[in-house]
Amino acid sequence: MTSVARSASPASAPSLIRRFRLIGFSLIGIAVYFLILRLMLGNTGTATQQVANALTLGAIYALVALGYTMVYGIIELINFAHGDVFMVGSFVALWTVTSDPWFQAIGLHQTGTVTALPLLALYLLVMFAVSMTVVGLLNVTIERLAYRPLRHAPRVAPLITAIGVSLILQNVIQIIVGTGDRPSPKIIPQDAFPFLGAEIRFVNVFIVVTALILMYILTLFVGRTRLGRAMRATAQDQQAAQLMGVDLNQTIAITFLIGGALAGAAGVFQSQYFGFVRFDLGFNAGLKAFTAAVLGGIGNLTGAVLGGFLIAFVEVFAAANGQQRWSQAIVFVVLITVLVFRPAGLLGQQIGERA
Amino acid sequence: MTALRGRLAGNPTIDQVRSFASAHRSLAIVAAMVVAGLILPILAQVPPFSGFQSLDVWIGGFSNAGVFVLLALGLNIVVGLAGLLDLGYAAFFAIGAYAYAYGSSPFSGQHFPFILMLMVGALVAATFGVLLGAPTLRLRGDYLAIVTLGFGEIVPIVFLNSDKYTQGTNGIGGLYKPEIPGVEFTLLNPWPFYVLMLVIVTIVMVLIYRVQESRIGRAWMAIREDELAAASNGLNTVTTKLLAFALGASTAGFAGVFNAAKLTLVSPDQFGSTVSFAILAMVVLGGMGNIWGVALGAFVIYTIQIVILKQLNAFFGDNHIPILQDINFVQYQFLLYGLALVLMMLFRPEGLFPSQRRKRELRAHDAAATESEAVAAMDQA
Numbered sequence: 001m002t003s004v005a006r007s008a009s010p011a012s013a014p015s016l017i018r019r020f021r022l023i024g025f026s027l028i029g030i031a032v033y034f035l036i037l038r039l040m041l042g043n044t045g046t047a048t049q050q051v052a053n054a055l056t057l058g059a060i061y062a063l064v065a066l067g068y069t070m071v072y073g074i075i076e077l078i079n080f081a082h083g084d085v086f087m088v089g090s091f092v093a094l095w096t097v098t099s100d101p102w103f104q105a106i107g108l109h110q111t112g113t114v115t116a117l118p119l120l121a122l123y124l125l126v127m128f129a130v131s132m133t134v135v136g137l138l139n140v141t142i143e144r145l146a147y148r149p150l151r152h153a154p155r156v157a158p159l160i161t162a163i164g165v166s167l168i169l170q171n172v173i174q175i176i177v178g179t180g181d182r183p184s185p186k187i188i189p190q191d192a193f194p195f196l197g198a199e200i201r202f203v204n205v206f207i208v209v210t211a212l213i214l215m216y217i218l219t220l221f222v223g224r225t226r227l228g229r230a231m232r233a234t235a236q237d238q239q240a241a242q243l244m245g246v247d248l249n250q251t252i253a254i255t256f257l258i259g260g261a262l263a264g265a266a267g268v269f270q271s272q273y274f275g276f277v278r279f280d281l282g283f284n285a286g287l288k289a290f291t292a293a294v295l296g297g298i299g300n301l302t303g304a305v306l307g308g309f310l311i312a313f314v315e316v317f318a319a320a321n322g323q324q325r326w327s328q329a330i331v332f333v334v335l336i337t338v339l340v341f342r343p344a345g346l347l348g349q350q351i352g353e354r355a
Numbered sequence: 356m357t358a359l360r361g362r363l364a365g366n367p368t369i370d371q372v373r374s375f376a377s378a379h380r381s382l383a384i385v386a387a388m389v390v391a392g393l394i395l396p397i398l399a400q401v402p403p404f405s406g407f408q409s410l411d412v413w414i415g416g417f418s419n420a421g422v423f424v425l426l427a428l429g430l431n432i433v434v435g436l437a438g439l440l441d442l443g444y445a446a447f448f449a450i451g452a453y454a455y456a457y458g459s460s461p462f463s464g465q466h467f468p469f470i471l472m473l474m475v476g477a478l479v480a481a482t483f484g485v486l487l488g489a490p491t492l493r494l495r496g497d498y499l500a501i502v503t504l505g506f507g508e509i510v511p512i513v514f515l516n517s518d519k520y521t522q523g524t525n526g527i528g529g530l531y532k533p534e535i536p537g538v539e540f541t542l543l544n545p546w547p548f549y550v551l552m553l554v555i556v557t558i559v560m561v562l563i564y565r566v567q568e569s570r571i572g573r574a575w576m577a578i579r580e581d582e583l584a585a586a587s588n589g590l591n592t593v594t595t596k597l598l599a600f601a602l603g604a605s606t607a608g609f610a611g612v613f614n615a616a617k618l619t620l621v622s623p624d625q626f627g628s629t630v631s632f633a634i635l636a637m638v639v640l641g642g643m644g645n646i647w648g649v650a651l652g653a654f655v656i657y658t659i660q661i662v663i664l665k666q667l668n669a670f671f672g673d674n675h676i677p678i679l680q681d682i683n684f685v686q687y688q689f690l691l692y693g694l695a696l697v698l699m700m701l702f703r704p705e706g707l708f709p710s711q712r713r714k715r716e717l718r719a720h721d722a723a724a725t726e727s728e729a730v731a732a733m734d735q736a
Contacts, residue, residue, distance in 0.1 A: 078497045080442075080504075146697050154579075154717060157700050159440050159500055160639060164696030167632060171690035283628070287508065290501055325516050332505040339498060340490040 033313055037320060045197030054316035056204045056273060059211035062308025063266035064289035067259030073235045073299035074255045080162035081142060083286015084169035085260055089135040089267020090277040091173060094184040096130045114187045123187055132264040139260025140253050174279040181278050184271040207269045214265055215305055227254055291335040297345025381561045388557040407666055415545040420657040421552035422614045427637045427653035428559055429606025435643035436567060437599035438579030440500040443507020444634055447604040449626035450483050451476035451611020456527040456621045469533035469616060476612035477605035484604030485597060492596045507631045515623040526622025533616050548617050555613060559606060564646055575599055580716055636692040639699050642706025644713035651708055660688055
């Protein structure tokens with residue numbers, strides 16, 4: 001499990017080069033994807049639009065995938081409840097907006113859109129703060145109650161509790177809000193600007209940029225802080241880390257806190273971008289994000305982000321071909337293919353069976 | 356259980372029966388199933404049960420419960436015996452059911468006999484189990500969980516989206532009823548299905564029991580307890596796990612064929628992920644690894660889910676009990692499953708009717724935890 005450690009080493013000269021190389025490769029990848037779509041659709045504007053959609057979707061998947069990969073990296077547990085934690089995040093974001101008395105006082109909840117920039121910034125800040133905190137703490141609570149007591153149990157035990165937690169979260173939300181789609185006010189104005197023949201909405205740019213900022217902060221945290229070092233040490237070898245004075249419980253709790261906070265941010269994106277939330281959206285999103293984490297190499301932070309974008313690219317590609325209803329099946333085929341031919345993922349290392 | 360045994364010991368006749376039963380376990384299973392098959396209809400006629408619904412409805416419900424007993428028995432091979440987590444088990448149930456729909460319906464124009472289709476359904480399900488398991492069982496166990504979760508999600512989607520071959524959401528209807536000489540299967544008479552179900556469950560239980568006590572069964576348990584050690588002792592872990600997976604899938608295939616023939620309809624919405632989770636909850640609650648435990652667990656949970664929750668609603672509603680009368684218990688079903696999964700794993704991982712061996716294993720971590728706490732306490736001092 002050295003991949004978490006490797007992916008986020010502090011910025012020394014080689015890592016600086018690596019970072020630029022990463023940006024370079026990403027841009028080349030996006031360009032290639034654009035060209036493929038352009039050839040297929042025969043229209044530059046539509047192709048640009050689809051690339052923008054794919055990047056936005058990818059940012060959401062990547063944030064959720066980070067939660068899976070961090071938890072797996074540190075305690076080798078597939079946290080099945082993570083998709084539902086993300087779903088709870090989208091509801092917290094919705095409730096933050098709709099229950100805000102100021103928001104209603106100025107009558108903005110009618111249209112939902114907030115046009116004054118400082119006010120919009122304030123609202124978004126509140127949404128992120130509330131959603132990330134609540135969902136982060138929820139994730140910590142889940143770990144404390146459902147996973148920590150089973151840390152030494154056979155591997156199948158925490159997996160089963162994770163499924164149980166997932167069912168509980170889904171059903172509690174379903175009981176509270178019912179089964180249908182819940183519309184969520186989009187507070188970001190739906191304005192767009194022309195770019196390469198397409199009309200790109202600001203919300204797309206906002207989501208991608210914010211997600212990248214969050215990922216960068218995460219890299220800094222894992223790579224440069226004391227707690228981040230404790231996390232990397234724990235991921236490498238729990239016992240050795242404990243002997244070096246790392247507080248295991250605290251480190252694992254912080255991993256869940258961060259994973260949950262990222263899912264909370266993704267929940268804000270979900271409510272703002274799609275304009276609806278549902279009690280069962282966590283299931284599919286979780287499956288896709290997990291596939292993303294495996295595709296990139298589970299336990300590897302860069303890999304999760306890469307995987308998130310790749311899965312979104314595949315999904316949007318399928319949708320652009322009018323095969324939306326097969327997108328879930330295609331993602332699953334990707335998962336199986338990766339597991340057969342490169343089980344360690346694109347950026348991961350081969351992991352031996354735990355003794 | 357033990358208290359009962361203690362009381363019964365000393366009685367010579369009972370002792371004789373017990374020693375005979377432990378020497379001929381397969382016969383004991385048959386006998387127990389016959390007794391259960393006779394007692395259930397009688398029990399359904401005794402108040403308060405007789406007040407809930409008519410005897411025919413009870414009998415029909417029992418055969419439906421039998422489907423879940425079969426599914427739980429099959430999943431028990433995978434989860435309980437081999438220690439692999441299969442979260443998309445309903446997919447094999449679906450495959451068995453659709454196999455019957457293709458083999459015996461006006462839609463496909465085929466009409467193969469029921470008994471043959473039972474075998475075919477099991478075989479097709481097992482084939483898919485092998486196809487899915489072969490690439491993934493080489494990997495760590497938890498990958499299998501997520502792959503099966505995905506598989507369980509995809510199979511209904513495939514049946515839903517390939518409308519040309521499956522009639523999409525509507526499903527394939529008008530399936531032929533089983534045809535066994537001398538017995539007439541009709542919608543109005545639930546008894547033939549009940550007896551047929553009892554026979555299938557009994558056969559499957561005996562088969563599973565015999566496999567469990569064989570070399571293969573011991574190999575599964577060895578893998579479950581320590582895969583590395585099992586492999587070091589010359590066990591081919593991949594084929595052994597694959598066998599568990601295939602046998603589990605084929606049991607679901609049986610259940611699928613029976614269910615399709617009873618309902619005379621298959622549609623994608625019968626096989627959602629919720630079915631997989633319900634079966635998992637039954638296995639965990641009943642007691643992973645114990646055939647009687649999971650069978651009983653599945654039966655009891657299914658009955659509670661179908662009958663008792665409705666009765667609770669009616670009871671609290673009729674008596675106008677505050678708060679409780681406003682709760683729709685049927686709606687809380689999956690919340691209850693979720694809570695059951697978490698609470699059972701935390702406080703009684705061996706299930707309500709445990710297998711002794713699995714209990715020791717699942718409780719082993721408690722000892723380990725106490726040990727590490729002791730070490731931590733020493734650190735403090």
